[in-house]
Amino acid sequence: MLITLNLNGKKIQADVEPDMLLIDFVREQGCYSVKRGCETANCGLCTVFLDEKPVLSCSVLAVRADGRSVTTLEGLQKEAEEFGAFIADEGAEQCGFCNPGFVMNALALFRENPEPCEEEIKEYLAGNLCRCSGYEGQLRGILAFLA
Numbered sequence: 001m002l003i004t005l006n007l008n009g010k011k012i013q014a015d016v017e018p019d020m021l022l023i024d025f026v027r028e029q030g031c032y033s034v035k036r037g038c039e040t041a042n043c044g045l046c047t048v049f050l051d052e053k054p055v056l057s058c059s060v061l062a063v064r065a066d067g068r069s070v071t072t073l074e075g076l077q078k079e080a081e082e083f084g085a086f087i088a089d090e091g092a093e094q095c096g097f098c099n100p101g102f103v104m105n106a107l108a109l110f111r112e113n114p115e116p117c118e119e120e121i122k123e124y125l126a127g128n129l130c131r132c133s134g135y136e137g138q139l140r141g142i143l144a145f146l147a
Helices: 022-028 073-089 099-112 118-124 136-146
Strands: 002-007 010-015 047-050 053-056 069-071
Touching (some): 022 047, 047 099, 053 099, 073 099, 073 136, 099 136, 118 136
Parallel strands (some): 002 069
Antiparallel strands (some): 002 010, 047 069
């Protein structure tokens, strides 16, 4: 199937199989920040923005993105750099594997709710898997960023 979409501000046209997942499509386009974690839509590592809303790309077919806009971390470098520094300053970057999905979801939170309380932050980011830090460093980083 021929699809056309806007990927990180660039128009892309490609022929894809009907069962190709969005995660595989964006990785084929060089967006390696989008990672495979659980393969069950539970870890948040594959988060992308589809028309500015966070989605788990491991559970979306690439053909569903036809005519739409897809943004990965590569397309949000300036926003991500600023926020990522706060996460790193709080020691929440131990292995770094969860960071792309975590950053994408945090940026989505800030867009949706510019002044979230601590409980709202925890609730919004509950679907992100981090095996290293216990989330305290990420929470401190978000609170510092918001301050």
